[in-house]
Amino acid sequence: MQTIKRLSHAEAQILIAGARDKAMQIGVPMCISIVDESGNLIAFERMDGGKVHSIQLSMDKAFTAASARKATHEYNAACTPGSLVFGIHTALGGRISVVGGGFPVVVDGEVVGGIGLSSGTPQQDMECAEAGLAAFASA
């Protein structure tokens, strides 16, 4: 029997709050998704003004990061023509995302969930996601 560690909804809210605070600070309304270790959505927030396509994209970034156990921008760096990883970005009907802004949530070396941001530039998305992770780490 396996025992699995999984983010609680209360912890997901901490991640969202941290990301939202940064998004408000930089003035970019964001879509914020938190998934569990299996990539399934726990919590989602579209700030007023967040983009419609970013609803799904933030979920897909979080899903990809939790499942692949790496940030989407790391996948991005490897996903160049000629690399054996190239093409991963079209897998699962495009649900795998290599756009920056998705990070695994790691506790004691174990991936317990993922966070995905979308609506800004990939750099802004990453900055806000990292703020969410920092809020969680210091909670």
Next chain:
Amino acid sequence: MQTIKRLSHAEAQILIAGARDKAMQIGVPMCISIVDESGNLIAFERMDGGKVHSIQLSMDKAFTAASARKATHEYNAACTPGSLVFGIHTALGGRISVVGGGFPVVVDGEVVGGIGLSSGTPQQDMECAEAGLAAFASA
């Protein structure tokens, strides 16, 4: 130019809180989705123990109710073999849901969003959705 009224994220949180309180009271962890007037997700919460398939199902109930401007259990009542509405439940790749638990959010006679619950029986889902609507109406 048309002028449209749309739920804010703050209002979506009131709807979720009302539904969550009722879900805790009856002891059934729920998936709760709030969409805007166009059916696009504003907020989502999976309470610890909420069911995985209910993530999408709660979104689809909220989408259906907001777009059709009627509760999903009303569609359900009309969707029987031999009725001209039969078949609506498989439309849009099954995204149209006629399972009880989705309601439009109406303000001054206008649909401004939708709420969808899933994880319990349809009756439980409906009870919690209505608690969300009541919390919003009295806010």
Next chain:
Amino acid sequence: MQTIKRLSHAEAQILIAGARDKAMQIGVPMCISIVDESGNLIAFERMDGGKVHSIQLSMDKAFTAASARKATHEYNAACTPGSLVFGIHTALGGRISVVGGGFPVVVDGEVVGGIGLSSGTPQQDMECAEAGLAAFASA
């Protein structure tokens, strides 16, 4: 070599105008789709206030009617549990629609396109679609 008769865009506009006039008369803003003999969209109109899910649904009704060469309400009548046709409503990922409101467009006994309406009751959808066909027949 086959020679195919296909609705022109100008003819599609006549069909839409006839359906729109009836929709305005009964006070129900509609989604109106016209497809060619292959089921591919020629023209679409969402009247102000038409429903979001009806965008796709009107297209699917028109597609089904043009391809099946019968009205969707005729399919509906046959699509009851126990009938060998039952299940057709979930085919093609639900793109086949048996909800009333889709009609083939027939010229000299040949199907040259389809019209699909959605946003009202199936009866209202059918009434407006038939008004579109009448406008085309008398043009």
Next chain:
Amino acid sequence: MQTIKRLSHAEAQILIAGARDKAMQIGVPMCISIVDESGNLIAFERMDGGKVHSIQLSMDKAFTAASARKATHEYNAACTPGSLVFGIHTALGGRISVVGGGFPVVVDGEVVGGIGLSSGTPQQDMECAEAGLAAFASA
């Protein structure tokens, strides 16, 4: 409660007429899609001879431009291997389009809809979309 501005169907027809006139002038029959601020289709026209795959593609360009609030050719320029945005073109099952020919429709600094053209070269698609925007701006 948020208040949103959305293109009316009458305004969508102005955009289509402007794009169609240019398409006729350059002799390339086009698929023309107009969506609202949430990316949902308001009006569509396939000129006689427009390409079948361009039906969906014009919708996806309009959707992308309205949601991302930028032209699809701008996304295209950023979407090169090694860029953190790379991979966006396969998101949402490929519904995100970075092919030139999609533009947001902006009024008083607010995105109220989108226009997408397809059937020609991207340059031709862009030229016709811009003609639609010009017709709308001068109406």
